[in-house]
Amino acid sequence: MASQARGVRTRRQLLEAAATTFLEHGYEGASIGEITQRAGLTRGAVYFHFASKEELAQGVLDEAVTTEGVRSQPIRLQELVDAAMALAYRLPREPVLAAALRLAVDKGVRGSLRTAWPEWIELLAGILEDAVRRGETLPHVDPGEAARLVMSSWTGAALVLDGVPDGHDLEHHVGTLLDYLLPSIAVPAVLARLDTAPGRGQRVVAEMARDAS
Amino acid sequence: MASQARGVRTRRQLLEAAATTFLEHGYEGASIGEITQRAGLTRGAVYFHFASKEELAQGVLDEAVTTEGVRSQPIRLQELVDAAMALAYRLPREPVLAAALRLAVDKGVRGSLRTAWPEWIELLAGILEDAVRRGETLPHVDPGEAARLVMSSWTGAALVLDGVPDGHDLEHHVGTLLDYLLPSIAVPAVLARLDTAPGRGQRVVAEMARDAS
Known part of the structure; x- marks a missing residue:
């Protein structure tokens, strides 16, 4: 294996070990020692990629800025739905995303590191501006305001509803959330054509993977 | 001062010191030593009230179950609005509430301590069930589902939107959130009479204080 490919793999291994550790202990409770051990690497290998715990947390946060890739749709608001549903499908399956979400609501972390919130709000606001024009x-509807509400409500669902014993997964909750919010955003003719049914997130993620390969 | 009153005051002092420390360092990063020092008490005084950091965190969480006290209203859905707006007014002013919110979304804490989510969802679902009957x-509208969505979206607004630079306070954001959600919950005649304007939270809190005194 070429050393560059090995480097990429080691970095990925480290981010996944860091994510699992941050999820278990929070930012302050996590130590580089535990992350190193979990990744099965030496201290030297870790410090080659990340100089500090702060840099590891920033690495995890940066992985969550995956705002690219949702396929364009005849109805622009469907892209808003697709972004929200795809992320709801991915979150429980990707520890790095789940850790990024928890780091991003940590008051200490938010004060000193970059989070994905501004980019996500910008992405959603861009889709909504297009939807307004069409x-x-x-x-x-104010695109910035609606983008902030969709983003923050999505986050609340991801943080609160995974612990509520109702037997539903996050994709279901996000679909229901959109069913409540969208009648205040979309005109009726558009609303009737939006697909928020469970399964949409999985299909969107599969399409994104095909487009990327 | 009678020793019972002193005990209540010391307990309150401790919970406030614990809240500030949990807010700054998270649950795992906080130490009883720092909490003791911040409260200006001796270790002995602390352990008289709380045997462990876990008990302190549970104490903070229990303070946040303040689901009583919203005045009954001719329109029941106004009580749902009032509970959400009053809490939005109080959260930035009460470190114990803010700390409870952050502890309650901490995965480690949620696994081992009681959070206020189930009681809040039950309170909101009760109001919604009454609203359905009337x-x-x-x-x-499914009362349980709508209660979960209002609760989780409120939490998302509280956790995400305090860091977004748009110049608005949480009460404004929660008012806007309700303006988006309520058209999917209330019949038009009721919707037109609901008050979600900023200032509502402060008035509700003042009324609650008068009723309690």
Whole structure:
């Protein structure tokens, strides 16, 4: 194996070990020692990639800025739905994403590191601005405001509802959330054509993987 | 001062010191030593009230179960609005509430301590069930589902939007959130009479204080 490929693999291994450790102990409770051990690497190998715990946390946070890749759709608001549903499908399956979410709501971390919130809000606001121009939205809709609400409500669902004993997965909860929010955003003709059914997230993720390969 | 009153005051002092410390360092990063020092007490005084850091965290979490006290209203859905707006007004002003919120989304804490989520969801679901019986809601509304969504979206707003640079406070964000969600919950005649304007939270909290005194 070429040394560059090995480097990429080691970095990935480290981010996954860091994610699992941050999820278990939070940012302050995590130690580089535990991350090193979990990754099965030497201290030297770790410090070659990340100079500090802070850099490891930033590495995890940066992996969560995966705002690219949702396929464009005839109805722009479907892209908003697709971004929310794809992330809901991925979150329980990818520890690095789940750790990034928890780091991003940690007050200490948010003060000193970059989080994905501004980029996510910008992405959603961009889709909503397009939707406004195409007449897909109700007259009162402010793209920035609606983007902040969709983003923050999505986050609340991801953080709170995984512990509520109702037998549903995050994709179901996010679909229901969108069913409640979208009638205040989309004009009725557009609303009737939006697909928020469970399974949408998985299909969108599969399409993204095909497009990327 | 009678020793019982002193005990209550010391306990309160401790919970506030613990809240500030949990907010700064998270659950795992916080130490009883720092909490003791911040409260200006001796170790002995601390252990008289709380045997462990876990008990301190549970004490902070229990303070946040303040689901009583919203005045009853001719329209039941206004009570749902009032509970959400009053909490949005209080959260930035009460470190114990803010700490409880952060502890309650900490995966480690949620696994081993009681959080206020189930009680809050039950409170909101109870209001919604009453609203359904009175014909205030649209036909599709499921009280449990709507309660979970309002609770989780409220939490997302509290955790994400305090860091977004748009100049608005949490009460404004929660008011906007309710303006987006309620058209999917309330029948139009009820919707038109609900008050979600900023300032509502402060008035509700003032009324609760008057009723309690």
